[in-house]
Amino acid sequence: xxxxxxxxxxxxxxxxxxxxxxxxxxxxxxxxxxxxxxxxxxxxxxxxxxxxxxxxxxxxxxxxxxxxxxxxxxxxxxxxxxxxxx
Ligand SMILES: [Zn+2]
Numbered sequence: 373x374x375x376x377x378x379x380x381x382x383x384x385x386x387x388x389x390x391x392x393x394x395x396x397x398x399x400x401x402x403x404x405x406x407x408x409x410x411x412x413x414x415x416x417x418x419x420x421x422x423x424x425x426x427x428x429x430x431x432x433x434x435x436x437x438x439x440x441x442x443x444x445x446x447x448x449x450x451x452x453x454x455x456x457x458x
Pocket of ligand 1: 440
């Protein structure tokens with residue numbers, strides 16, 4: 373049986389970087405009440421949900437790759453990950 377209320381879980385956002393094939397933290401944390409229990413992409417986690425405005429904003433922006441100093445665009449929500457923080 374599913375509990376009717378779940379404690380909100382905090383997630384940090386990681387972005388996959390095609391320049392160095394690693395994920396980089398995007399310096400954003402979000403909270404979800406019924407979010408994924410494992411590492412999931414934004415595309416999976418928000419398939420049937422509206423993106424929170426701070427996350428939507430992030431997806432219109434780029435982060436800097438610390439390895440190559442390239443700008444990594446975060447447009448592809450299937451390459452942006454949510455990882456729960458305890
Ligand atoms: Zn990188």
